Each structure stands twice: as structure tokens, then as C-alpha cells.
Amino acid sequence: MRIVAEPVLRRPPTPDWAVRWGAFAHDLRFEDLPEEAVARTKLVIADCIAAIAAGAQESETLALAERLLASVGIGPHPLIGARVRGSAAAAALFNGTAGTMLELDEGNQYARGHPGIHVVPAALVAAQRAGATGRDLITAVALGYEVGARIGIASKLRVSMHPHGTWGTIGAAVAVAKLNGATAEQIVEAMNVASSLGLTTSRRTMLEGGTVRNSFAGFSNQIGLTVWDLVAAGFTGEADGVGTVYGTIAAEDWRPDEMTAELGTRWEIARNYFKRHACCRYNHAALDALAKITGESDVAPDDVERVEVDTYVWAAQLASPEPHNMLAAKFSLPFSIATTLVHGAATVDAFREPARNDARVSALAKRVVVREDEALTARLPVERAARVRVTLRDGHTLDAETYTNRGDTEDPYGEAEIEDKFLELTTPVWGARQAQALLCACRTLETAAGLDDIYALIAR
Known part of the structure; x- marks a missing residue:
């Protein structure tokens, strides 16, 4: 040229x-x-x-x-x-x-x-x-x-x-x-x-x-x-x-x-949106659909024969079932599905090394199939959708779908839910009293004539 x-x-x-x-x-x-x-x-x-x-x-x-x-x-x-x-x-x-x-x-x-x-x-x-x-x-x-x-x-x-x-x-x-x-x-x-x-x-x-x-x-x-x-x-x-x-x-x-x-x-x-699942947001639609299933039916991980996820292109790209570290696990839709079924939620600990070494999670992640649905890709960026089907070993199937992630503008978390997340993350670091004091300082931030109190709290 x-x-x-x-x-x-x-x-x-x-x-x-x-x-x-x-x-x-x-x-x-x-x-x-x-x-x-x-x-x-x-x-x-x-x-x-x-x-x-x-x-x-x-x-x-x-x-x-x-x-x-x-x-x-x-x-x-x-x-x-x-x-x-x-x-x-x-x-x-x-x-x-x-x-x-x-x-x-x-x-x-x-x-x-x-x-x-x-x-x-x-x-x-x-x-x-x-x-x-x-x-x-x-x-x-x-x-x-x-x-x-x-x-x-x-x-x-x-x-x-x-x-x-x-x-x-x-x-x-x-x-x-x-x-x-x-x-x-x-x-x-x-x-x-x-x-x-x-x-x-x-x-x-x-x-x-x-x-x-x-x-x-x-x-x-x-x-x-x-x-x-x-x-x-x-x-x-x-x-x-x-x-x-x-x-x-x-x-x-x-x-x-x-x-x-x-x-x-x-x-x-x-x-904006806030996150409660401790993993890539591309996984959230499938995890929200899975939550609908587990909220209506008692699903034992060992009873699951297969999980099928149909979703948009960027989420479908996260299809590796064998992540080698925590970040890779957070960007693995099969692992996210499996660890959520085994541990009950996509928490911080659900992606740490003990969870990655859990034989039940590893085996279940290999039974998760992820596919792109071009019709769902076409809904981007306004909607980030997923359909999930759980097939049990007895042949029964459980289905759910979602077009909006929890926490998005269309389905936001309430202020109390966001504050609960704050306390869940900060209490192990600083203790309940200091975490609560910091949350109060953030709630009333517009009244602060200076920020020294906040800096003192986050420096401890």
C-alpha cells in the first residue's frame, strides 16, 4: 500500500x-x-x-x-x-x-x-x-x-x-x-x-x-x-x-x-450497574437464569447430567471448563455455573483455589455446554441475555431465561443490597464497627467539610 x-x-x-x-x-x-x-x-x-x-x-x-x-x-x-x-x-x-x-x-x-x-x-x-x-x-x-x-x-x-x-x-x-x-x-x-x-x-x-x-x-x-x-x-x-x-x-x-x-x-x-456475582459480567445472565431454576427447584449438583447455556457472543466466548487460576475461573462460564451449583452462589470464595480443586466442581464444569445464539447477540448492547437448561440424571429438565442482568438499570439492586455487599467485603478486612463507620461516612459524604476521617478509616 x-x-x-x-x-x-x-x-x-x-x-x-x-x-x-x-x-x-x-x-x-x-x-x-x-x-x-x-x-x-x-x-x-x-x-x-x-x-x-x-x-x-x-x-x-x-x-x-x-x-x-x-x-x-x-x-x-x-x-x-x-x-x-x-x-x-x-x-x-x-x-x-x-x-x-x-x-x-x-x-x-x-x-x-x-x-x-x-x-x-x-x-x-x-x-x-x-x-x-x-x-x-x-x-x-x-x-x-x-x-x-x-x-x-x-x-x-x-x-x-x-x-x-x-x-x-x-x-x-x-x-x-x-x-x-x-x-x-x-x-x-x-x-x-x-x-x-x-x-x-x-x-x-x-x-x-x-x-x-x-x-x-x-x-x-x-x-x-x-x-x-x-x-x-x-x-x-x-x-x-x-x-x-x-x-x-x-x-x-x-x-x-x-x-x-x-x-x-x-x-x-x-x-450504572452493580455486581453481586464475583465474576465477569458476561456470565451474569446465565447465573441469573440459573438462580431462577434453583430458586424454584432443589438441584443437587450430583444429580445434574448436563447444563446447556445459550447466550450472546461475548459470553459464549467464555467456554473453557478448566481454568488454571482465579482470573481464568472468573472468565469461565462453565466453571461459574458449576461452582455456583456446588457452593450455592458465585461468591469470592467460590473462585478461590479450594473451589478450583474441588473434584465435584471440575467434573460438573465439564458437563456445561455453552453456545452462541445469534438472536441473543443481536440484542446487544441493550440486552445481555441467556437461556439455561439443566438436565437431571433422571431425565427431567429445568429451564429458565433472562434478558436483563440483576443490577442493571432495568433491574437494579436496591440501596440496601448494595450496602450489604459493602459490609460483606469490608467487614473481614476491618471488622464490623469500622466497616459500619466507613459506610456511614460514605452515606453522608456530601456533608463532610473535609475527608480526613474517611482517609483515616481506609488507611487502617
């Missing part, structure tokens, strides 16, 4: 959507946020803290904390759940990484990714540095979540890319810029600089159980902090870096109108 030289004779103008976003982000006040967005943002912050604290107990993350303190340095910022404090860079990387270890961080079905865990760790660090109030933190997190999620909506990532570590980097950068009192022009520059710094993430990492995948969100948070340092120092990006990267490089089908559609009235954080 012949190379065509296209010289850039002058810097083009900033696109209108970005100018509008810079002004919107600069002018946004806490009082401009609708009540629903405020309530949801507080839950997202709490949910991320819980996912981080629980994920921090894994052997890899505990070892990472020690190494980061030695290499990146100590400082005032909590490495949540590790009971140590480190530098801003160490805290952002550690907390973002720990938050994805257990596959329990929230997400956004419209953006096809996980905006919260890409924003909250960086925002917590920047808010501590800035001496921010609870309202400041809520506003910055909602804003960073919004810009990242909208880029996910406005573009279509290449199928070989993993969404972690991509547009979430821009969300982190905008949240940090907001907490640092950036001008409208600086916020635009932060978006464009951050667009060039996203990772070249591979989708195969999750399919192969490559745990480097868990660090992608950590790097997004760390880079988000660095972006502000670059912009404040005078570094610049290209005029429409977001459009270039998410229209021609990491993604395609760039639709900039989506960046400003209903801007300020439709908040993506208010359309």
Missing part, C-alpha cells in the same frame, strides 16, 4: 464538543447534580472502596504493596486494605489494581466498561492533596465517570482491545483536573493529553487468565494523576486527541454528538 503524506500545516481548531465539555466541566457545581446522580455517586465511591479493600487481601496485591512502597515511595495516601500509606503514584496504581482483582467493581452497560474503578482511586488521591470537601469529591467522580463513559458510548473499541485502561484514563484525568481547579482550557487539554496515554490492552489477557489485566485500571488512575502534572506544567495534546484515538486507533465509529447529548441532564453514573 502506498504511503500518502498528509502534512499538518497548522494546528486545527478544538472541536465544538470538546469546547463545550471544557466549559461544562469547569462550571459544574455540586448543586448542579441531580439527586439521583449524587446518591449513585456515593454508592459508586463506597462500592469501589469495598472492592479495593477486598481485592487488596490477595497475595499478589499484598506483595505489590510492599514493592510499590520500596520503588515508588511512601507518602500520606492510603493503599486501601493494605494498612499502609504510600505516594500518590503508588496509591493510585495499587487501589485501581486491587479494585479489579475480584471482578466485583461496578460498571456501565452503555459504555461497555467499568468507569468507576478508573476514576475513584485517582480522585481519592487528588482530593486528599487538594484538601477537598465531600461535595468536591462527589462532583469530580461524577464528572470523570461521565466523560469516560460517554467516550465508551461514542466509540466502538476494537474487538481485540480490553476496555480497562483505555477511555477510563481520560475519566481519571478530568476528575483530577476538576479537583485541582483547572480552567476550561486545561480540562480540554487534559482530555487530549490523556487520550494519547491509554494502554494498548489485549482482550486475550482475560481469556487466558493473564493477571496483568488487573493492573490496567491501576495504570489509568496513575496516569490520570500524571496528566494533570503534564498539563499544569504546560504540556499539550493534539487538538482532537480523543477523536483521533477513539475514531481511528483504539476504536472506530466515533460519534462526537454522543459526548454532548443531554449533557447535564442525563448522568451516566445514574445508569
Whole structure:
């Protein structure tokens, strides 16, 4: 193919959507946020803290904390759940990484990714540095979540890319810029600089159980902090870096109108989902259908002859029955079905080594058949559906289907269910009294004149 030289004779103008976003982000006040967005943002912050604290107990993350303190340095910022404090860079990387270890961080079905865990760790660090109030933190997190999620909506990532570590980097950068009192022009520059710094993430990492995948969100948070340092120092990006990267490089089908559609009235954080199954969300439709079956019939694992799952393409891809580690197990639909039948739920422990070594789970996972149904694939991205048929050894069959995952906008978990999840994850880390105190602090975050109490709680 012949190379065509296209010289850039002058810097083009900033696109209108970005100018509008810079002004919107600069002018946004806490009082401009609708009540629903405020309530949801507080839950997202709490949910991320819980996912981080629980994920921090894994052997890899505990070892990472020690190494980061030695290499990146100590400082005032909590490495949540590790009971140590480190530098801003160490805290952002550690907390973002720990938050994805257990596959329990929230997400956004419209953006096809996980905006919260890409924003909250960086925002917590920047808010501590800035001496921010609870309202400041809520506003910055909602804003960073919004810009990242909208880029996910406005573009279509290449199928070989993993969404972690991509547009979430821009969300982190905008949240940090907001907490640092950036001008409208600086916020635009932060978006464009951050667009060039996203990772070249591979989708195969999750399919192969490559745990480097868990660090992608950590790097997004760390880079988000660095972006502000670059912009404040005078570094610049290209005029429409977001459009270039998410229209021609990491993604395609760039639709900039989506960046400003209903801007300020439709908040993506208010359309998020929370997770209760501790595994890839692609598995959730089948697990929800299975829950319908087990809720109506007593199914003994040893009585199961075969489980058939018909679902959409991305879930059907997770068909390996023999995962070699915890991450691979979380991205195995046969294992998720089998361990849920044996252990009663897709809990954190249901994917740990003892469960993976359980002969009953292994044998049952090999009797799970996963197929793509093109009609269900065609329902994406609005619906993520699955049909499950359990055939018993006596010949009886049990069937169920679902078109909406529990926790989605259309079938949300109640606030009490989300808070129950928070306590389930944090009580083993901090004890019941401290976990309850932290939950109360998150509930009343908008009243906090400072955040020292929260930082003290998450540092213990």
C-alpha cells in the first residue's frame, strides 16, 4: 500500500464538543447534580472502596504493596486494605489494581466498561492533596465517570482491545483536573493529553487468565494523576486527541454528538450497574437464569447430567471448563455455573483455589455446554441475555431465561443490597464497627467539610 503524506500545516481548531465539555466541566457545581446522580455517586465511591479493600487481601496485591512502597515511595495516601500509606503514584496504581482483582467493581452497560474503578482511586488521591470537601469529591467522580463513559458510548473499541485502561484514563484525568481547579482550557487539554496515554490492552489477557489485566485500571488512575502534572506544567495534546484515538486507533465509529447529548441532564453514573456475582459480567445472565431454576427447584449438583447455556457472543466466548487460576475461573462460564451449583452462589470464595480443586466442581464444569445464539447477540448492547437448561440424571429438565442482568438499570439492586455487599467485603478486612463507620461516612459524604476521617478509616 502506498504511503500518502498528509502534512499538518497548522494546528486545527478544538472541536465544538470538546469546547463545550471544557466549559461544562469547569462550571459544574455540586448543586448542579441531580439527586439521583449524587446518591449513585456515593454508592459508586463506597462500592469501589469495598472492592479495593477486598481485592487488596490477595497475595499478589499484598506483595505489590510492599514493592510499590520500596520503588515508588511512601507518602500520606492510603493503599486501601493494605494498612499502609504510600505516594500518590503508588496509591493510585495499587487501589485501581486491587479494585479489579475480584471482578466485583461496578460498571456501565452503555459504555461497555467499568468507569468507576478508573476514576475513584485517582480522585481519592487528588482530593486528599487538594484538601477537598465531600461535595468536591462527589462532583469530580461524577464528572470523570461521565466523560469516560460517554467516550465508551461514542466509540466502538476494537474487538481485540480490553476496555480497562483505555477511555477510563481520560475519566481519571478530568476528575483530577476538576479537583485541582483547572480552567476550561486545561480540562480540554487534559482530555487530549490523556487520550494519547491509554494502554494498548489485549482482550486475550482475560481469556487466558493473564493477571496483568488487573493492573490496567491501576495504570489509568496513575496516569490520570500524571496528566494533570503534564498539563499544569504546560504540556499539550493534539487538538482532537480523543477523536483521533477513539475514531481511528483504539476504536472506530466515533460519534462526537454522543459526548454532548443531554449533557447535564442525563448522568451516566445514574445508569450504572452493580455486581453481586464475583465474576465477569458476561456470565451474569446465565447465573441469573440459573438462580431462577434453583430458586424454584432443589438441584443437587450430583444429580445434574448436563447444563446447556445459550447466550450472546461475548459470553459464549467464555467456554473453557478448566481454568488454571482465579482470573481464568472468573472468565469461565462453565466453571461459574458449576461452582455456583456446588457452593450455592458465585461468591469470592467460590473462585478461590479450594473451589478450583474441588473434584465435584471440575467434573460438573465439564458437563456445561455453552453456545452462541445469534438472536441473543443481536440484542446487544441493550440486552445481555441467556437461556439455561439443566438436565437431571433422571431425565427431567429445568429451564429458565433472562434478558436483563440483576443490577442493571432495568433491574437494579436496591440501596440496601448494595450496602450489604459493602459490609460483606469490608467487614473481614476491618471488622464490623469500622466497616459500619466507613459506610456511614460514605452515606453522608456530601456533608463532610473535609475527608480526613474517611482517609483515616481506609488507611487502617
